Amino acid sequence: MSAAPVEDLLARCVASWYPGATGVASAVRLSGGASQETWSFDIVHPDGHIGAILRRAPQGYGAAPARAAGLNAEAMLMRLAHGAGVPSPEVLHVLEAKDELGVGFIMQRIAGETIPRKILRDEQFATARPKLARQLGGILADIHGLPLLQLPELRRMTAAAEIAELARDISSFNWPRPVFELALRWLRDHDPGPSARETLVHGDFRHGNLMIGPDGVRAVLDWELAHLGDPMEDLGWICVNSWRFGEIDKPVGGFGSREDLFAGYEAAHGMSVDPARVKFWEVMGTLRWGVMCCGMMQRFREGPDHSMERAMIGRRSSETEIDLLRLLAPRA
Numbered sequence: 001m002s003a004a005p006v007e008d009l010l011a012r013c014v015a016s017w018y019p020g021a022t023g024v025a026s027a028v029r030l031s032g033g034a035s036q037e038t039w040s041f042d043i044v045h046p047d048g049h050i051g052a053i054l055r056r057a058p059q060g061y062g063a064a065p066a067r068a069a070g071l072n073a074e075a076m077l078m079r080l081a082h083g084a085g086v087p088s089p090e091v092l093h094v095l096e097a098k099d100e101l102g103v104g105f106i107m108q109r110i111a112g113e114t115i116p117r118k119i120l121r122d123e124q125f126a127t128a129r130p131k132l133a134r135q136l137g138g139i140l141a142d143i144h145g146l147p148l149l150q151l152p153e154l155r156r157m158t159a160a161a162e163i164a165e166l167a168r169d170i171s172s173f174n175w176p177r178p179v180f181e182l183a184l185r186w187l188r189d190h191d192p193g194p195s196a197r198e199t200l201v202h203g204d205f206r207h208g209n210l211m212i213g214p215d216g217v218r219a220v221l222d223w224e225l226a227h228l229g230d231p232m233e234d235l236g237w238i239c240v241n242s243w244r245f246g247e248i249d250k251p252v253g254g255f256g257s258r259e260d261l262f263a264g265y266e267a268a269h270g271m272s273v274d275p276a277r278v279k280f281w282e283v284m285g286t287l288r289w290g291v292m293c294c295g296m297m298q299r300f301r302e303g304p305d306h307s308m309e310r311a312m313i314g315r316r317s318s319e320t321e322i323d324l325l326r327l328l329a330p331r332a
Helices: 003-015 071-083 116-121 129-144 159-172 178-190 232-237 258-269 275-302 308-314 317-328
Strands: 023-032 037-044 050-057 091-094 103-108 199-201 210-213 216-220 227-229
Touching: 003 023, 003 037, 003 050, 050 071, 071 091, 071 103, 129 199, 129 216, 129 232, 129 258, 159 178, 159 275, 178 275, 178 317, 232 258, 232 275, 258 275, 275 308, 275 317
Parallel strands: none
Antiparallel strands: 023 037, 037 050, 050 103, 091 103, 199 227, 210 216
16 A cells, blocks of 8 residues: 555544644555554644654454454553553554544654664663663563553463463474474473463563663553563563574673563562563573564465565574573573
């Protein structure tokens, strides 16, 4: 779909709910998959342009992935988070049928950087990097503290269900994966059982979904995989080695320590961290990413998507196998 029709529809949509808006400009598609698109645009207003983002599943597109919370639920979560002081873009409008833009929402555009290489290496982030792990711990505590009764309907996920799902995926590849099988056995043997505390889990709290500025974290993005479960899952996921981008000695995103992450989490609301559970979810997250990479490679081989991006991500499954062996190696 070209930019012009979307820009025309956005202009009509925005005029219906943003007082004084005279149109939109600079509509450009940032990304898009099989079921969702992201567009950046400016709301034209006499007082100055307002940066905005459209996140949508256009009419006629297929259903969202099975694990996805859904765009309407995502908008509700972001509004709840923003209202509670979590750094999250303000949702300006949830799309209606009359907007003819599909299912989705419009949110404010936040300035900052999401590209890991720049965040980990550019001088402008040098002051922020040492503070990020502790800051992210506090943000996760805030997310996990959002009241359950105010949340939209979300799927519940347990470790046992996740293990069973990964086992089915691995079996479907029809290709030997001994390291993945070893990790599955370890996870079954070390499953800590249901968490005594069930909370909202962001589900994808990592580089790429964190908007960073020279002052630190500015926004948590992409709540698509949010669900109910063990809060330690989010802390384990951000420690997965794949999100360190070469800075393997700094477990939290390649910029910080687990100790700082945990300290920030516990200082925020006095909720304790269980390091053993975090380790369990780090192993789970590493295996999950490895399985996702294998799925990319399978789609590249079998079609219909033969893009180089699929192949490049698919080959990273070997990196997760090395990570799993390091995680599961007996400590001296």
